[in-house]
Amino acid sequence: MIEYLLDAFLNFSLAFEGLWTWETMSLMALGVAAGLIAGAIPGFTIAMAVVLTLPFTFSMPPEQGVATMVSVMVGGLSGGLMAGILTGIPGTPSSVATTFDGFPMARAGRPGLALGLGVWSSFFGGIFSAICLMTLAPQLARVGLEFQPWDFFMLVIFALTITASLAGKNLIKGLIAGALGLLIRTIGEDEAVGMPRFNFGTEVLLAGFDFIAVLIGLFAFSQLLSDVRDPALARKSLSQQGTVKVRIDHIGALREIAHRWVVVIRSATIGVFTGILPGAGGSVANILAYDQAKKASRTPDEFGNGASEGIIAPESSNNAVEGGALITLIGLGIPGDVTAAVMLGALLIHDVVPSPSFISDEPVLVYSIFTAFFIATFMMIFLQSFMLKFFVQITKIRMYMLASVILGFCGIGVFALNNVTFDLWSLLWFGILGFLMRQFGFPLAPMILGVVLGNIAELNLARALAITPELTPFFSRPWALFFLIIAIFSAAFPLFQAHRGKKIWTLLYMPFACFAVSTPLVMMGGVTRPMIACTIVGYGIWTLFKRWQSDWELERVEAKKPRYTEG
Amino acid sequence: MATVNRDTYVAIFLLLFCGVFIDATFDIREPDYGVLMPSTWPRVILAVMTVLSMIYLIQSLKAGPSNPDCSTERSPGFVGFFVYWRNPIICFVMFFFFLWSLPFLGMLIGGVSFVFLLMCMLGGWQPRQLAVHALVAVFAVGGMWSLFTFGLEVMLPEGRIYNPYAS
DSSP states (O other): OHHHHHHHHHHHHHHHHHSHHHHHHHHHHHHHHHHHHHHHSSSOOOHHHHHHHHHGGTTOHHHHHHHHHHHHHHHHHHHHHHHHHHHHSSSSSGGHHHHHHHHHHHHTOOOHHHHHHHHHHHHHHHHHHHHHHHHHHHHHHHHHOOOOOOHHHHHHHHHHHHHHHHHGGGGHHHHHHHHHHHHHHHHOTTTTTTOOEEEEOOOOGGGGGHHHHHHIIIIIIIHHHHHHHSSSHTTTTTTGGGGOOOOOOOOHHHHHHHHHHHHHHHHHHHHHHHHHSSOOOHHHHHHHHHHHHHHHHSGGGGGTTSSSSHHHHHHHHHHHHHHHHHHHHHSSSOSSSSHHHHHHHHHHHHHOOSTTTTTHHHHHHHHHHHHHHHHHHHHHHEEEHHHHHHHHHHSBBBHHHHHHHHHHHHHHHHHHHOOOOOHHHHHHHHHHHHHHHHHTOHHHHHHHHHHHHHHHHHHHHHHHHHHHHHHHHHHSHHHHHHHHHHHHHHHHHHHHHHHHHOOTTHHHHHHHHHHHHHHHHHHTTTEEEEEHHHHHHHHHHHHHHHHHTTTTOOOOOOOOOOOOOOO | TTOOOHHHHHHHHHHHHHHHHHHHHTTOOOOSSSOOOOTTHHHHHHHHHHHHHHHHHHHHHOOOOOOHHOOOOSSSSSHHHHHHHHHHHHHHHHHHHHHHHHHHHHHHHHHHHHHHHHHHHHHOOOOOHHHHHHHHHHHHHHHHHIIIIIISOOOOOOTTTTTTTTT
16 A cells, blocks of 8 residues: 555656646646637537647647646636626536526626636536546556456447437437447458458548547537537627626635535535546536535525525536546546547557556556646636636637637648548548537437447457457456446436336336346455445345335436536 | 438438448458458447347337428428528538648648638628638638647648649
8 A cells, every 4th residue: 555655656746747847837728728718618518629639739748748638628627617607608518507507696796706606616626536536547447457358348338338328318329329430440451450441442441530530520520510500690709698797706606615515525526426437428417416416405496596506516516527537548448428538549649558557557647647637727726717808808709700710720630630631531521420410319429439449349359259259258257247237227227217207117227237236246256346246235125125115106207407418 | 201200211321321331341351360350340330230220210210200390490492401501511512622622722721711711601791801701710720820830840731822743
């Protein structure tokens, strides 16, 4: 333990020393500022901002490049609240719930306090998340070292299934999108034996599609086109929607947060665990945290009319999400969401392949990510007040202008990836595909994860079959079985949600999930995991007993708020 | 035309797409080494995708015809379609022309022209707007081009208009 702490301290000092230069600090400050502005503009998601930063980091050393991208991400997470509170239009999907109480509070004459609550909740959520990242990622990496190819393959299948299941009633569309992403990744020479696939006789397709060009096309390009779809809205500026002249009330906000620290901790915990779950990003976490805060509040009626908890909860949770998403990226090499997928792309460009051995192989780089997360969170507090003035100027710009300029930037940035014009064509075709998929109700997150994880799945399948041609290890190895079981239950989750309170079988879903998940945990052996399995089985039996006691009475289901799954 | 759901068309398209790709897997050369053949993984994905597309087709057929009155606020017919999707279509077409003219105009002139024309087509052609759009296009694209060319030393396409020997 002491050795581990000493190692961590040494790596932390080395990472801090590497980042503590004028150049890196300036780039990080610029990154946070750019993220704050990008996050504040409705329609410009955090992932888009991080994607557009990627080409600038090519010439930087990996530590500096990743620190800049982390800064944009942290800034973006906090930027969404400015637009949400001042104009009533959330800057990013992860700040949707902030508008429920932030905008009414601003309209009631307390915009400074509303902004202060948002800014400081974001700060505390970010710090909580950074601490979790530093403590949990190494533990998860240790668990990840137990994984064999069969387990990794099943982990990818689980990640895709759970991401698709978050599409709610569009589960089939989500699964199709995930499969399409996997298929896109197979185009070009296969990585195992180097044979051309689906190149249809052309040479340009031999190298396949550049993953970043596909990502920018699917996500950023298609988003911009959706933003300018309505000609009237495209010609409007944001400042026409509300008042934007204000000063942040830091003291009042800190006092209020000190009274409601439980809300911060609870919401940040929700954020971290939502981030760890593949595919569930800030867009889900902020609604969940808001919902929990309302349920736990002594004055739930105040929610929606400017309740301070209604701002603290979503802002603490959405800033904590990325720490969670980075935990799985650093610990297992599996990105938790689209933004983490872009971070994975940035690492791959610098020839760094995240895996469970990432922390032991590249300790300084990993600790640079941790350190950058901390520093960027502190920078965000100082820059937020300053960027508020810029935000006022940005709100005067019309949407169509921003979209046109950013489309131009996308072109330059994507060309710079490999200096190949084909990447620009990929950007266009995948932009069209992404736009059509959005219009037809297909979620993009499973497809993006499919593109990112496609080769990981195939390589691990090849490795597994090279060890033994038998398929039984996919179902008999504890970790593979564990991921398979939770993949099946997560795929069935939308069905469970749709029938909850209506069908008897839904009462058995949770107990059966508990019994099923505990089986591989017992198979893992040792002391801790079988104990966890016993606790889970105990919970399952208790739930079953309670339901039997209530004579299998169906649960009461509250009316749900709209879901925001993209982003 | 509203006899089937629009999802039905998408499902049929997906099934055709799977068919084309399944056929293409038979063109993949199979080496006599390795355990996992290069065509196996794509075939697994395509098999899953075909099954999912069939479920999607059945679901869409079960859902019945879509109601054209409440599906979108656009007017019927080709003109209605174009009016509703005008801006995205303009963006696609302009980006296509930007890429098509890239070898000739290069990234700087092509990029500035693309951004300027796109802004004018989306925002309007009033004299004041023209001036603002020109300024924004020159400063934004020019600034980014300078940053990549001089700051990051990326060789962006020069274009034959500027350099006749450019590729």
